[in-house]
Amino acid sequence: MAGPLSFDAAAWLWLLLGVVPFVVWAARRTLTNFPPRQRVLQGGLRGAVLALVILALAQPVWHRNDRRVSVVYLVDVSASVSAASVERAAAWIADASRERAPDHAAVLAFGATTVVLPDVEALGALARVRTGDAAPDVSDTNLGRALDDARAAFAPGHLRRVVLFSDGRGTAGDLARATALLQADGIEVHTVPLDVREVGDVWIDGLTGPARVSAGEPFTIDVALHSQVARSVVVELRHRGEVVALQPARVEPGARVLSLEARVHQEGPSVIEAILRADGDPVPQNNTRRHVLSVGARRQVLYVEGRPASAHHLRTALEVGGFDVTVPQGGRLPADVDALSAFDAVIVSDVEAQALPAATMAALEAYVEGGGGLVLAGGEAVYGQNGYSDTPIERVLPVSFDVKEPPGEVALVIALDRSWSMVGPTLELAKEASKASLDVLEDNHLVGVLAFNFGAEWVSPLQPAANRERIKAQISTIDPAGHTVIYPALEEAYRALQGVEAAVRHVILLSDGRTYEDPYEELITRMARDEITVSTVAVGGDADRELMTNMSVWGKGRAYAFIDAREVPQIFVTETERVARGALDEQPTPVRMPQQIALFRDLPMPSVPALLGYTRTTLRPSAELLLATPSDDPLLARWQYGLGRAVFFASDVKDRWGAEWLRWPGYRAFWTRVLRDVMRRPDTSGGLRVERVARHDGGLDTRFVLDAVDRAGRLAPLTRPRVEIVGQETQTVALAQTAPGRYEATVTLASDQDYIAGARFDGRVQFAPGTPLAQFVLARDLDELRLGPPDRALLESLARDTGGQFDPAPAGIADPGEARALAPRPLWPWLLWAALLLYLVDLLFRRIRVWEDTALRAS
Amino acid sequence: MTFGLLSAGQMALVAALAGAAVVAIFFLKVRHPLVVVPSLVLWQRVLDEHRRDSLIERLRRLLSLLLALAIAWLLAVAAAEPRPDGASGGRLALIVDNGPTMHALTGGGTRLDRAKAAARTLITQAGGDARFQVVDTSGAVRTPPDLDRQQAVDAVDRIRPGAGDRRTPATAEGYAPVIFTDAPQEGLPEGARVVSLFERVSNVGITAFEVRATPARPSEHTAYLSIVNFDAEAREVAITIGAPGRTRVQRTVPLAAGAAFRQVLPMNELDPGVVEARISTAGDRFPADDVAFGWLPDPRPWRVALITTGQPALAAVIGSDPGVVLEIVAPDDYRPAIDADLLVFDRFVPETAPETPALLIGPAPSAWLPLAEATRTLPTVVASGTEHPLMAAVALDDLHVTRTAVIAAEGAVPLAADAGHTVIAAGSAAAPWVAIGFALDDSNFATQPAFPIFIANTLAWFRGEADPIIATPGLIEVPRAGAMITTLDGQRVPSTSALGASRFTADGPGVFFATARGVRVPVLVNLAQAGWTPAAPDGAADAGAGELPATSRPWWTLMAMAVLLLLAVEWFTWQRRITV
Known part of the structure; x- marks a missing residue:
């Protein structure tokens, strides 16, 4: 309707066009002898009567602007609202009526249901006693239903306003939908907040x-x-x-x-x-x-430990933490991505890179890219040339093994046993090992080679490693002779290194035999005090391993023992690298947390003990540093790699560098959280889920949706899908397919009991592990009794969105202002009455002569 | 006969007065003019004519009187609104079923059209003192009681197709419910009168159609189509699938009575955007379920230009999006005419605002992007405006920022702030930009799990689309406040916004778009639902007893038409002196 007047049968209006022509046509053929003026009058009257009847047939409706105001007072009397508040609402309503009573008013009290009250006094009574036939169900606050009921309480043809008194804490119904309908009807909602009951709850x-x-x-x-x-x-x-x-x-x-x-x-x-x-x-x-x-199956962790005897520490902690931990026989990682994908995370601890074939590394990289989680823990085996540098594993990690700042000046003395027992491959291998060590050193590093039997002789005195070719040539001249006396060699090495200023001064001692009893402990201890460290390599079955080991302990170095001399070159290189590149730091290292991390919230991080060593690495620019040394070397770093996550721990997880950590109360929780943070995210795309849907009549439907996504992420067709709902009775409801791989059904369940629903179907589909195929549907909680503060924001928003006011004064509520309501009035009866009266006049002017014919008079 | 506007006594009085007036006027003698006629012969002829025509004259006068009385009485009676006996006033609650099956076509429009016509007839045939309440089963129309006839007719006219179910809505106490429906209703009160609109119709309908990506391969989409022949006879069903107006898949399948056609169809060959599935069957009388819509996302890679001196983390995250083709451009090589769908400026701001959507990270102040002076702080960043699509699932718990500028652009939407100072903000749909006040190097944002989520949200926001909403006809809710709703061809649809969502009404299946804050959400309205067929409702062939009120004109209109005719006849005959 575009204006105040509309026609319900407008087609009749076309006849109006014919009224004048018809009246004139008939009048021209008149045989009456009325004077012209009277004939015109008669024609006009007849035309008017015809027009009025035609207009009546067109059924015009006048939409009259009406300033009358109809107000519905909607008062929340649910269990959460205080009696004093309800009484204040009653007083507010009474004030509004006194100031300027609306043309029509209704008072509705609501909770879960709505009742119409006869007057505001009844509201006052309800404030005190909210039971009985006159009271609504107060066990819920159904704002949507109350507003919907208010729509049916207005006087027709009036301006419509709702004044909602409530705490705004709706517990049922669809308020949003009710608001939309109020907006569509142009109904203003003014809101007045009510207080909740204060009972010390x-x-x-x-x-x-x-x-x-x-x-x-x-x-x-x-x-x-x-x-x-x-x-x-x-x-x-x-x-x-x-x-x-x-x-x-x-x-x-x-x-x-x-x-x-x-x-x-x-x-x-x-x-x-x-x-x-x-x-x-x-x-x-x-x-x-x-x-x-x-609750899905326990998360699966594959733990490969380079030193299997120490695996039980972390394994036990993780199993107590809720994981199923697999420690493979022989410490071997699968070389197949599918085999790795059976695990949610993989831990590789202190495993040499050489122990992982290229295929295994590639599989591990693909595993992380595809969503798996990797924790690589350091140890002696992971660093340097024989570590993971330039391998697929290094790509996956949030660190690189290039150490930013090598330790500076290094002075190394290699002391080789040249006694008769070393003759043959052993001495040759030792010489080759020494030469290989030279290639690890920087040009400015100092290196010297001592050969000893019953005395010590400089094969190559301490000099820069830049002279490596000459040094190698000198090493080649070492011949076996004599028997083994180690002490002079150590003395000589000590003497030489004492005179050198270097950040690292180290002795590598290799021998295959036994020596005299000498005050090794005193000598080596002195050396250690002067920060000259000693590592020992015992070769062969006759070597005095106990002494060699003790020497390394006194000398704060490492001890190596081999039967097969072929292992010597590798260990020499490794040992030299450790010394030259500073890739390992084996001293107590405090742990620092650079910033607060949600991962470690509530863990006893302030009491985390020092680590006894760590592998030095360089943090990648886009990786996150979680723990660090005082010199900012990464201790724990993580990042995203493809779809998965990778964590590097620079120290070890067991009883060597992490010995103190094993006694730390946070050890288990720490590793459990780190692992949970890194492991594969559960596939949430499939399974049965339950949705509660509010109906517009205030009821509640339950929708079951089953997404059939198989283990490979494909949408699986199901045969005869259904859901079995077990409550006080059992019912089976067929699920209808609504989309590829999706099956749904909506049912009405009682809201006051629990159910358990399980998806069923014929045939077999391999869902992803942990896909939920059963769900609980719980009875509704009694939210009405949760006496939180009024939701003023909701009430303000409701008023604003409907053009009302929040907490208005009573006086203005019945003032129409500039607003008008449209009250339709059909006009056809009036038109017919007018036609009747005009017809009588028409009849009269056809019976009497008003004017004389002047032409006749003149004659 | 009774009268709607007058009592019988009043009517009798009016009729008597009108008749008396007519008679009295009629018997007024017309005064003829005095004319002097010298001829005796002429006088003789006059006297002779008078003696010869007196009987005819009397009949003429009687006929004329009766005609005038008829006109007057018809007018009087019509104005009093006569109606058949028994159609007296009362209190009626008219419940109109506007559920989906009322879309079915029968003789004379849809069932809903007939229901509304029947309701209007009932209203107009009731007396002027009758009072009504009008309610539809979807709840959209629910008037107060005490409506007069015109108000009730207006309310019936407001009823639109909706998604009501079979539950009878509550009506006012003391009002006799009359329900116009095509199927059995739940909760029908005792004594309710049911007016059945049901008649058996032929229907083959789409009961399910939805397009979905395969979780393992998000770029691959398939659609599930289900068609059921609800008819009692076999039918040939022509199926077409494609963009509206552009068919890509076409086939005809025979369907036995009660049989279903169900198939999963590959969608990757189709054009992105709206996918329409349409069926046609000879004699189908329920067109609302003959069409359904799905949505196919645009697979075209988005061209993103990253203007930076070097930011590997940012490049890696953007480049990892399978829908993005990334180009890295040095700031010196940047030109405003660069060909890209999105520009990402890393620690660089062009002199003029780019016309292409832009993400700015760590920008310096410029004329078009006013920033406060860079501050050296360790701010506590709080994600505000978390309802904004950019911040969906973005947790900033561990975000640490060492230095940031404060964004002060007018009209910007704050997304994250430090003590009220905005550090992440978004522009408007008219000026689509997102600015992060701090450089990635001045924060740990790039290492946070939230970072790739934020970038993905940003790309989606700039692309301007989100997952479609699938709804059934009726009142539809879009969870975005202040959204503008348009049809497929861009026509604006009236909508309202309240409590954080926007709502509009769709009478039937169709495609709409809801646009808010630069994000355009497709809204697909489908009737495809297994339970909604008007062909044969379960349990009954009709809705119950009760006859459809005969559609007839109100008596007063017939009388008024008769008056019109008589007036015209009387005017002509009086002019010709056939009547007097």
């Missing part, structure tokens, strides 16, 4: 937690508490009746969140119940809340 407002966890995996449930007074409480988490977490707390008025850690061991759908215990709590009905979660 404390309650659980809500629970937040993961939807899916793995069996045995610790998870956190955030329990949101709200209290009206300060008091002490205890919060429990229960699973199947057993307490799985408990925390006492002191709460102050207001909100507070407690985080409790729990774990569930049984796979399948689970319900965690939070129970609040508070002495003297006046409203115990709001002290419980439940959370549904799906």
